[in-house]
Amino acid sequence: MSQVTVVIGAGSIGQAIARRISAGKQVLLADLKLENADAAAKVLADAGFEVSTAVVDVSKRSDVVALAQKAAALGEVTGLIHAAGVSPTQASPKTNLTVDLYGTALVLEVFGSVMAPGGAAVVIASQSGHRLPALPPEQDKALATTPVEELLALSFLQPDQIKDSLHAYQISKRGNSLRVMAEAVRWGKRGARVNTISPGIINTPLARDELTGPRGPGYQRMIELCPAGRAGTPDEVGTVGALLMGAEGAFITGSDFLMDGGVTASYWYGELAPK
Ligand SMILES: NC(=O)c1ccc[n+]([C@@H]2O[C@H](COP(=O)([O-])OP(=O)(O)OC[C@H]3O[C@@H](n4cnc5c(N)ncnc54)[C@H](O)[C@@H]3O)[C@@H](O)[C@H]2O)c1
Numbered sequence: 001m002s003q004v005t006v007v008i009g010a011g012s013i014g015q016a017i018a019r020r021i022s023a024g025k026q027v028l029l030a031d032l033k034l035e036n037a038d039a040a041a042k043v044l045a046d047a048g049f050e051v052s053t054a055v056v057d058v059s060k061r062s063d064v065v066a067l068a069q070k071a072a073a074l075g076e077v078t079g080l081i082h083a084a085g086v087s088p089t090q091a092s093p094k095t096n097l098t099v100d101l102y103g104t105a106l107v108l109e110v111f112g113s114v115m116a117p118g119g120a121a122v123v124i125a126s127q128s129g130h131r132l133p134a135l136p137p138e139q140d141k142a143l144a145t146t147p148v149e150e151l152l153a154l155s156f157l158q159p160d161q162i163k164d165s166l167h168a169y170q171i172s173k174r175g176n177s178l179r180v181m182a183e184a185v186r187w188g189k190r191g192a193r194v195n196t197i198s199p200g201i202i203n204t205p206l207a208r209d210e211l212t213g214p215r216g217p218g219y220q221r222m223i224e225l226c227p228a229g230r231a232g233t234p235d236e237v238g239t240v241g242a243l244l245m246g247a248e249g250a251f252i253t254g255s256d257f258l259m260d261g262g263v264t265a266s267y268w269y270g271e272l273a274p275k
Helices: 012-021 034-046 061-074 093-111 137-145 148-153 165-188 205-211 216-225 234-245 263-269
Strands: 003-008 026-031 050-055 076-082 120-124 193-199 256-259
Touching (some): 003 012, 003 061, 012 076, 012 234, 026 034, 026 061, 034 050, 050 061, 061 076, 076 093, 076 234, 093 120, 093 148, 120 234, 137 165, 193 234, 205 216, 216 263, 234 256
Parallel strands (some): 003 026, 076 120, 193 256
């Protein structure tokens, strides 16, 4: 039976990880925009991968369930890369919460029931989740464990509590890491692992929208003043993804990997600290 890697969000980061871990496997590329899935499919097919595509909106349960069924019909689902998302500049606070927070929780719930034993997943969170001050423990627990369909009704996620799209994005990404931690327990019972990567600024179309949007100067400052002094590349995220999803990552589950060129370090303890 063939092994299947599912990529949800066939953008730059999703593709880069898929290339590292999918030799000899089928790659199912799913995206809200068929043209993005098709573009990724062309690049991967030209590089010798066996590919297929699907349209999915991660904020729709019926879409995510249909995708999981399609993946399971292709073979053993041994890899899941969840890299679909919208940035603060691309979306309203409500859309950020619906796609980035609810959508991720939904993907984890549904795919947690189809992953093969020995399978592994990575979810792309963000350094943004690391700049939010600590939440009260009961909010952490609520983000980690509230049933998916009740998540968006939590009182601290209501419009009067969420200041703007950046705040919605930060709390969603914090929520992704917490959710993954809780799901790792359930996934472990099937012999599968799941981790988050929290990247900093990675050169992709999503980052370009941020750099050219209203928060652009702040992003530029992060690139210039962080210890690495540059943005990252999707391939560097691919390297960490390969570690987490491969045999050498077998002891790693329920963890979050911050890789941001030191932006977070500088935000809390260096030149990027808020005045
Ligand atoms: N690029 C960065 O600097 C950066 C930094 C931190 C985190 N991230 C996160 O990485 C992930 C991947 O982003 P990227 O930089 O590769 O961007 P990208 O724009 O290359 O890819 C994102 C993909 O997600 C798809 N998508 C958006 N909404 C969707 C939905 N509702 N259902 C299914 N697909 C949807 C888009 O069509 C796009 O193809 C995102 O979650 C983003 O928040 C990116």
